[in-house]
Amino acid sequence: xxxxxxxxxxxxxxxxxxxxxxxxxxxxxxxxxxxxxxxxxxxxxxxxxxxxxxxxxxxxxxxxxxxxxxxxxxxxxxxxxxxxxxxxxxxxxxxxxxxxxxxxxxxxxxxxxxxxxxxxxxxxxxxxxxxxxxxxxxxxxxxxxxxxxxxxxxxxxxxxxxxxxxxxxxxxxxxxxxxxxxxxxxxxxxxxxxxxxxxxxxxxxxxxxxxxxxxxxxxxxxxxxxxxxxxxxxxxxxxxxxxxxxxxxxxxxxxxxxxxxxxxxxxxxxxxxxxxxxxxxxxxxxxxxxxxxxxxxxxxxxxxxxxxxxxxxxxxxxxxxxxxxxxxxxxxxxxxxxxxxxxxxxxxxxxxxxxxxxxxxxxxxxxxxxxxxxxxxxxxxxxxxxxxxxxxxxxxxxxxxxxxxxxxxxxxxxxxxxxxxxxxxxxxxxxxxxxxxxxxxxxxxxxxxxxxxxxxxxxxxxxxxxxxxxxxxxxxxxxxxxxxxxxxxxxxxxxxxxxxxxxxxxx
Amino acid sequence: xxxxxxxxxxxxxxxxxxxxxxxxxxxxxxxxxxxxxxxxxxxxxxxxxxxxxxxxxxxxxxxxxxxxxxxxxxxxxxxxxxxxxxxxxxxxxxxxxxxxxxxxxxxxxxxxxxxxxxxxxxxxxxxxxxxxxxxxxxxxxxxxxxxxxxxxxxxxxxxxxxxxxxxxxxxxxxxxxxxxxxxxxxxxxxxxxxxxxxxxxxxxxxxxxxxxxxxxxxxxxxxxxxxxxxxxxxxxxxxxxxxxxxxxxxxxxxxxxxxxxxxxxxxxxxxxxxxxxxxxxxxxxxxxxxxxxxxxxxxxxxxxxxxxxxxxx
Numbered sequence: 001x002x003x004x005x006x007x008x009x010x011x012x013x014x015x016x017x018x019x020x021x022x023x024x025x026x027x028x029x030x031x032x033x034x035x036x037x038x039x040x041x042x043x044x045x046x047x048x049x050x051x052x053x054x055x056x057x058x059x060x061x062x063x064x065x066x067x068x069x070x071x072x073x074x075x076x077x078x079x080x081x082x083x084x085x086x087x088x089x090x091x092x093x094x095x096x097x098x099x100x101x102x103x104x105x106x107x108x109x110x111x112x113x114x115x116x117x118x119x120x121x122x123x124x125x126x127x128x129x130x131x132x133x134x135x136x137x138x139x140x141x142x143x144x145x146x147x148x149x150x151x152x153x154x155x156x157x158x159x160x161x162x163x164x165x166x167x168x169x170x171x172x173x174x175x176x177x178x179x180x181x182x183x184x185x186x187x188x189x190x191x192x193x194x195x196x197x198x199x200x201x202x203x204x205x206x207x208x209x210x211x212x213x214x215x216x217x218x219x220x221x222x223x224x225x226x227x228x229x230x231x232x233x234x235x236x237x238x239x240x241x242x243x244x245x246x247x248x249x250x251x252x253x254x255x256x257x258x259x260x261x262x263x264x265x266x267x268x269x270x271x272x273x274x275x276x277x278x279x280x281x282x283x284x285x286x287x288x289x290x291x292x293x294x295x296x297x298x299x300x301x302x303x304x305x306x307x308x309x310x311x312x313x314x315x316x317x318x319x320x321x322x323x324x325x326x327x328x329x330x331x332x333x334x335x336x337x338x339x340x341x342x343x344x345x346x347x348x349x350x351x352x353x354x355x356x357x358x359x360x361x362x363x364x365x366x367x368x369x370x371x372x373x374x375x376x377x378x379x380x381x382x383x384x385x386x387x388x389x390x391x392x393x394x395x396x397x398x399x400x401x402x403x404x405x406x407x408x409x410x411x412x413x414x415x416x417x418x419x420x421x422x423x424x425x426x427x428x429x430x431x432x433x434x435x436x437x438x439x440x441x442x443x444x445x446x447x448x449x450x451x452x453x454x455x456x457x458x459x460x461x462x463x464x465x466x467x468x469x470x471x472x473x474x475x476x477x478x479x480x481x482x483x484x485x486x487x488x489x490x491x492x493x494x495x496x497x498x499x500x501x502x503x504x505x506x507x
Numbered sequence: 508x509x510x511x512x513x514x515x516x517x518x519x520x521x522x523x524x525x526x527x528x529x530x531x532x533x534x535x536x537x538x539x540x541x542x543x544x545x546x547x548x549x550x551x552x553x554x555x556x557x558x559x560x561x562x563x564x565x566x567x568x569x570x571x572x573x574x575x576x577x578x579x580x581x582x583x584x585x586x587x588x589x590x591x592x593x594x595x596x597x598x599x600x601x602x603x604x605x606x607x608x609x610x611x612x613x614x615x616x617x618x619x620x621x622x623x624x625x626x627x628x629x630x631x632x633x634x635x636x637x638x639x640x641x642x643x644x645x646x647x648x649x650x651x652x653x654x655x656x657x658x659x660x661x662x663x664x665x666x667x668x669x670x671x672x673x674x675x676x677x678x679x680x681x682x683x684x685x686x687x688x689x690x691x692x693x694x695x696x697x698x699x700x701x702x703x704x705x706x707x708x709x710x711x712x713x714x715x716x717x718x719x720x721x722x723x724x725x726x727x728x729x730x731x732x733x734x735x736x737x738x739x740x741x742x743x744x745x746x747x748x749x750x751x752x753x754x755x756x757x758x759x760x761x762x763x764x765x766x767x768x769x770x771x772x773x774x775x776x777x778x779x780x781x782x783x784x785x786x787x788x789x790x791x792x793x794x795x796x797x798x799x800x801x802x803x804x805x806x807x808x809x810x811x812x813x814x815x816x817x818x819x820x
Binding site for chain 1: 549550554767
């Protein structure tokens with residue numbers, strides 16, 4: 001019993017000591033020169049060939065520098081490449097590289113290093129590698145000029161070089177095959193392995209030889225992945241992290257009342273009902289234009305934004321981003337909420353009693369959106385039969401063409417990105433490979449032109465897709481990023497979370 | 508005692524083997540296209556096929572299992588299919604987090620439940636009733652709710668202890684203790700309730716026995732009577748309950764780690780199961796089952812030490 005009592009005493013002392021000194025340590029997560037952020041996901045492998053985009057970018061930004069740097073409007077600006085230009089066919093891009101940049105292992109950044117990176121990274125199959133797939137060859141001219149030849153014009157290629165796809169690692173580390181676990185770049189920081197625990201905390205300390213040190217005011221960057229909305233809120237409110245994305249809209253008010261600032265911005269995602277089987281292959285009704293139009297009339301977008309997104313979104317009937325050249329505000333008036341009209345169209349299409357369609361049960365991921373979709377479809381006579389799919393399998397099953405339609409949120413940045421993601425015939429999210437001559441012709445025109453001609457082609461393509469009711473989008477969603485009063489942050493167009501260079505100390 | 512331990516050890520090894528085999532079979536039966544998940548959404552079918560071959564997924568399940576088992580017996584649990592990191596290295600990173608909160612929870616529940624149980628049995632009256640009510644409430648409260656309440660009030664509102672995150676012992680023992688107290692407490696509440704009831708019941712039984720009355724009539728001090736005789740005889744039953752509670756604590760760790768943003772074995776298991784990362788999940792299962800076996804073995808040893816009759820049982 002004495003031992004037990006001693007044990008109890010030890011615990012009591014421990015609790016007491018901790019309670020007395022707790023305040024200092026919890027509040028000490030981030031000093032004025034340390035930026036502590038909580039990304040939603042843990043770091044992926046450091047080899048850029050396996051890199052993802054979106055929430056993963058905050059891990060790559062400290063250690064790797066990119067050929068170009070996107071400004072807050074996502075316009076490419078000079079970075080490792082100081083000049084760039086296309087030839088007349090828009091397929092050969094020439095880049096002039098900055099002088100005197102070194103990787104943290106001492107290797108010099110030169111044309112050969114860029115060539116080695118692009119050739120290595122395009123062999124991967126994750127999102128960043130996907131943006132490099134169009135590269136046919138890379139040639140060097142001297143030590144500071146790189147010539148990239150594309151298989152076909154890619155209007156988004158230059159902008160992509162300002163993101164993870166344009167990041168450059170040490171060619172020596174690529175060759176040694178050590179990049180997967182140890183990043184070696186020429187970025188503003190280096191990974192401090194002694195203060196890093198995979199999946200839990202990643203610490204980056206200054207690279208004192210970085211060429212643009214003044215653009216990064218923090219001495220240290222700490223990334224602590226947290227995916228539970230409550231844990232995120234608690235970490236923010238107790239001052240353990242300086243910034244994190246709030247994924248549950250109802251937590252925004254709690255964050256505000258906890259003394260945090262909220263940054264609202266559209267990351268470039270369009271959410272709503274995507275009609276994958278618009279050819280009617282597995283669900284014949286969806287092959288009919290009137291049925292797809294009926295689905296569009298079935299949704300009360302204004303109400304959906306209030307109930308599903310707590311007001312954080314903008315109603316849309318288009319899959320293109322509002323800031324893109326293809327977007328046309330007038331198209332949003334095409335399908336006002338009109339359940340009677342939806343029913344009439346269904347009857348005209350030969351489905352007076354509606355029809356049934358299998359839909360993957362996404363209630364674990366998008367509970368409110370799914371409930372609203374099922375209800376509003378039911379109101380016009382369309383029965384959504386929910387099919388259980390394990391969360392890890394949802395994307396696979398959708399991409400395998402097992403479902404004719406579903407709720408989904410897809411990235412939508414520049415016009416060409418949207419074409420590349422979901423409209424082009426062989427693109428990932430054109431699951432049933434639908435195409436019609438007008439779509440093909442307009443894509444072709446947009447791809448091979450520039451300026452006003454290209455803008456017109458994109459606008460016509462958008463109009464055609466809305467007329468044909470390819471999908472039934474609801475909203476351009478808005479993200480809420482909560483940040484402490486110790487830092488300032490500006491939003492970055494087309495990204496789910498601000499880049500690390502968007503943060504500065506508040507003082 | 509030796510043969511008793513040997514028997515327990517052998518049954519533990521069999522348990523680890525059976526559970527790991529079942530897990531492997533179940534994971535491979537789900538039909539998940541893991542190769543596509545790993546290769547990424549932009550992967551061509553050739554790249555998916557290449558990934559399948561690289562992971563050995565194109566081979567019969569039995570031969571995949573034998574490969575895994577062969578490696579595991581030599582201490583090599585393979586590499587995570589998603590991160591590419593060695594499973595043993597990942598577990599070495601995550602295990603201390605889970606061990607800290609689970610063993611912390613076990614220690615807390617052992618100490619507090621004995622104190623409460625003994626006090627209730629010996630003092631009786633109001634104290635007994637209060638302990639009983641508290642125990643029922645504690646038993647009814649799920650650990651995630653306790654975790655949410657503690658994180659909000661103690662962590663966020665009062666700022667006494669960290670609301671999220673884990674500091675390693677090597678980095679700072681003080682900060683480590685602070686980071687594990689709330690999660691341990693969240694886990695311990697249910698176990699304390701169950702074990703305190705058990706201790707109370709056993710103590711009441713023992714205290715009513717003839718030999719206690721005899722010892723008391725010989726003028727033995729109350730303290731000696733309680734600690735040397737009654738509690739020692741009441742402890743085995745409590746230890747049995749504590750052993751069972753440990754399994755519950757390990758299960759509860761999954762949720763508690765989530766609430767406190769701890770990257771431990773629980774959250775790793777969650778992610779690995781969701782992704783279909785077989786090597787990582789197998790590693791987690793082997794480690795956790797081994798842990799349960801070892802802790803139960805230690806409790807058995809403690810039982811044997813307290814009660815010699817157990818050793819021949």
